[in-house]
Amino acid sequence: MTRARDLLRGTPIGLLIVVGFFVIGLIGPWIAPYDPLSIDLLHEYEPPSRAHWLGTGDNGIDILSALLHGARLAAVVGLVVVGISVVLGTLIGTWAGYYGRLADHFVTGVADLVQAFPAIVLNIAVLALVAKPGLVHLIVALLVNGWVLYARLARAETLSLREREFVEAARALGVPAPQVMRRHVIPNLLGPLVIQATTGLGVVVLAESTLSFLGLGPGKAVSWGALLDQGTGVLLRFPHVALFSGGAIALTVLGFNLTGDWLRDWLDPHLR
Amino acid sequence: MVPVMSPGLLGYLAGRLARALLTVAGLVTIVFLLVRLIPGDPVEAILGDQAGPEEKAELRQALQLDRPIGAQYVSFLGDVVDGSLGTSFRRPDRSVWSMMHEVLPDTIILALAAWLVAWLVAIPLGTLAAARAGRGWDKLASTAAVAGLAIPNIWLGPLLILAFGVKLRWLPLPGDDLAGPEALILPAITIGTALAAVLTRQTRAAMIEILSQQYITAARARGVPSIPLLLRHALRNALLPVMTIGAAQLGALLSGTVVTEKIFERPGLGTLFLDAFFARDIPVVQGCVLLIAVIYVGVNLAVDLAYGIVDPRVRLS
Numbered sequence: 001m002t003r004a005r006d007l008l009r010g011t012p013i014g015l016l017i018v019v020g021f022f023v024i025g026l027i028g029p030w031i032a033p034y035d036p037l038s039i040d041l042l043h044e045y046e047p048p049s050r051a052h053w054l055g056t057g058d059n060g061i062d063i064l065s066a067l068l069h070g071a072r073l074a075a076v077v078g079l080v081v082v083g084i085s086v087v088l089g090t091l092i093g094t095w096a097g098y099y100g101r102l103a104d105h106f107v108t109g110v111a112d113l114v115q116a117f118p119a120i121v122l123n124i125a126v127l128a129l130v131a132k133p134g135l136v137h138l139i140v141a142l143l144v145n146g147w148v149l150y151a152r153l154a155r156a157e158t159l160s161l162r163e164r165e166f167v168e169a170a171r172a173l174g175v176p177a178p179q180v181m182r183r184h185v186i187p188n189l190l191g192p193l194v195i196q197a198t199t200g201l202g203v204v205v206l207a208e209s210t211l212s213f214l215g216l217g218p219g220k221a222v223s224w225g226a227l228l229d230q231g232t233g234v235l236l237r238f239p240h241v242a243l244f245s246g247g248a249i250a251l252t253v254l255g256f257n258l259t260g261d262w263l264r265d266w267l268d269p270h271l272r
Numbered sequence: 273m274v275p276v277m278s279p280g281l282l283g284y285l286a287g288r289l290a291r292a293l294l295t296v297a298g299l300v301t302i303v304f305l306l307v308r309l310i311p312g313d314p315v316e317a318i319l320g321d322q323a324g325p326e327e328k329a330e331l332r333q334a335l336q337l338d339r340p341i342g343a344q345y346v347s348f349l350g351d352v353v354d355g356s357l358g359t360s361f362r363r364p365d366r367s368v369w370s371m372m373h374e375v376l377p378d379t380i381i382l383a384l385a386a387w388l389v390a391w392l393v394a395i396p397l398g399t400l401a402a403a404r405a406g407r408g409w410d411k412l413a414s415t416a417a418v419a420g421l422a423i424p425n426i427w428l429g430p431l432l433i434l435a436f437g438v439k440l441r442w443l444p445l446p447g448d449d450l451a452g453p454e455a456l457i458l459p460a461i462t463i464g465t466a467l468a469a470v471l472t473r474q475t476r477a478a479m480i481e482i483l484s485q486q487y488i489t490a491a492r493a494r495g496v497p498s499i500p501l502l503l504r505h506a507l508r509n510a511l512l513p514v515m516t517i518g519a520a521q522l523g524a525l526l527s528g529t530v531v532t533e534k535i536f537e538r539p540g541l542g543t544l545f546l547d548a549f550f551a552r553d554i555p556v557v558q559g560c561v562l563l564i565a566v567i568y569v570g571v572n573l574a575v576d577l578a579y580g581i582v583d584p585r586v587r588l589s
Contacts (some may be wrong), residue, residue, distance in 0.1 A: 113298045118568060124546075
C-alpha cells in the first residue's frame with residue numbers, strides 16, 4: 001500500500017517523458033502532418049509557422065514530421081538493441097557466474113577487451129566494414145558492446161546468489177543446473193536488470209543519434225541525429241533545426257536517466 | 273611509512289603491467305580479426321559494387337587480403353611492432369602512425385582541456401553541495417548534474433556556439449582561425465560537461481561521508497573554522513577516490529573528441545578517424561581504433577599503478 005503510494009507520489013516527469021517517447025514512436029508516423037522526405041524547395045529553412053509548427057529544414061522538409069518519424073527509428077533501435085543485449089547478457093553472465101572457473105575467466109576476459117574500446121569508436125569500426133550501413137548493421141554495431149554491461153551485472157549477482165541458501169538447497173536436492181538458473185537465479189536478477197535496461201535505453205538512443213549525426217546512420221531512415229547534423233551545418237543562419245532536433249534527443253535521454261534513477265530508488269530500499 | 277619499493281608493491285606493479293600487456297595483445301588481435309572475420313568484404317566496401325573483378329583482385333593483393341590469415345596476422349604484428357601500423361590506402365607514401373602522430377597533440381590537448389573543465393566545475397560544486405547537503409545549493413548542484421548527464425554533446429556543442437559565438441560573440445566560431453587557446457574553450461566544455469556531472473556527484477558523496485566522521489566532529493569541536501575544515505581536513509581525504517574515477521575517465525574523453533572535433537571543425541584523431549571511415553581507409557581506421565584503445569588501457573594502468581603506490585591496501589585486493 002505505502003509502496004504503491006510512494007510510487008505515485010514521486011510520479012516522475014521522467015516516466016512521463018519515456019511513455020510519451022514510446023507513444024510517439026508508435027503513432028508518430030501516422031500523425032505526422034507531412035511526409036518527412038517530401039521536398040519543397042520554396043520553403044527551405046523557414047522558422048516555425050502555422051503551417052510548419054517547428055519550421056522547415058533542408059529541402060523544405062517539415063521538422064515536426066521528421067521528428068515524429070525519427071522517434072520511431074530511435075524507439076525501434078533502442079528496444080531491439082536493449083532487448084537482445086539484456087537476453088544475451090543475462091544468459092552469458094549467469095552462465096559465467098554459475099559455473100565459474102574457465103567460463104568465468106573467458107567471459108570476463110572478453111568483456112574487459114570489449115570495454116577497452118570507447119563504445120562509439122568500436123561502433124564506428126564495425127560500421128566501417130560495411131559498404132552501405134543499414135538499420136541491421138547499425139543494430140549489430142550497437143550490440144557488439146551492448147551486451148557487456150548486462151553480462152557483468154548478471155555475473156556479479158549470480159556469484160552472490162549462488163551462495164544463498166535457497167539456491168544451495170535446490171542444488172542439494174539434485175535440481176539440474178539449467179533449471180536452477182531459470183527458476184531461482186534469473187528471476188532474482190530482474191530488478192537490477194530492469195534498472196540497467198532503462199538507463200541503457202537512453203544510452204542506445206543517444207548512440208543511434210550520435211552515429212547518425214556523424215553520417216553513419218541507416219541511409220534512408222529519418223533520424224534525429226541526421227537532422228541535428230543538418231541543423232549544425234546551418235546553425236549560424238537557421239538555428240531552429242539544431243535546437244529542435246537536439247532538444248528531442250536531450251529530452252529523451254533525460255527521461256530515461258530520470259526513470260532509471262527513480263526505479264533504482266524504488267526497487268532498492270537501502271537507498272531511501 | 274612503507275618503503276617505496278616493497279616486494280608486495282613490486283609484485284603488484286608487475287602483475288598489473290602484465291595484465292595490461294595481455295590486454296593490448298588481445299586488442300591487437302581483435303582489431304585484426306574485426307576487419308577479417310566480420311561478414312562483409314572490405315574490398316567491396318572500398319571500391320563499391322561497380323568494380324570489375326580485376327580491379328578487386330588487384331586491391332585484394334595490394335591489401336594482402338589474398339594471403340592466408342596466419343600470414344596476414346604475422347605481417348600485421350610486424351607493422352604493430354615496428355610502430356608504423358601499416359600504410360594508408362589513400363596515401364601509400366604515408367605510414368598510419370605518421371598520420372596519427374601529426375594530429376595526436378590536437379586531440380590530447382583538447383581532452384586535457386576538457387578534463388580540466390570537469391575538475392574546475394566538479395570540486396567546488398560537489399564540495400558546496402556536500403557542505404549544504406539537502407539545502408538550496410545541494411539541490412541546484414544535483415539538478416545541474418542530472419542535466420549535465422542528459423545533455424548530449426552533439427547538442428551541447430551547437431548550443432554553446434549559438435550562445436557564446438553567435439549571440440554574445442565572446443568566443444570564435446567553428447572555422448574561424450583556430451590558433452588561439454580561446455578556440456579550445458567551447459569544445460572543452462562540450463566534452464567535459466558529462467564528466468563534470470559525474471565528478472560533482474562523486475565529490476559530493478565522498479565529502480558527505482567524510483564530513484560525518486569523528487575526526488571532523490573533533491576538529492569542529494576544537495574550533496577549526498568551517499572553510500579550512502572543509503578544504504584541509506575533509507576535501508583532501510575525499511579527493512583520492514574521486515581522483516581515481518576522474519583519472520580513469522581521461523581515456524573515455526577521447527571518444528568525446530570524435531564528435532566534438534566534427535562540430536567545431538578541428539583537426540585531430542577523431543577527424544582523421546572519421547575521414548578514414550568515409551574513405552574506407554581500413555589501415556587508418558584500424559590504427560586509430562588501436563591507438564585510442566591502447567591510450568585507454570594505458571590511462572587505466574597508470575591510475576591503478578599510482579593508486580597502488582599511494583594506497584597500500586589496493587595491492588592486497
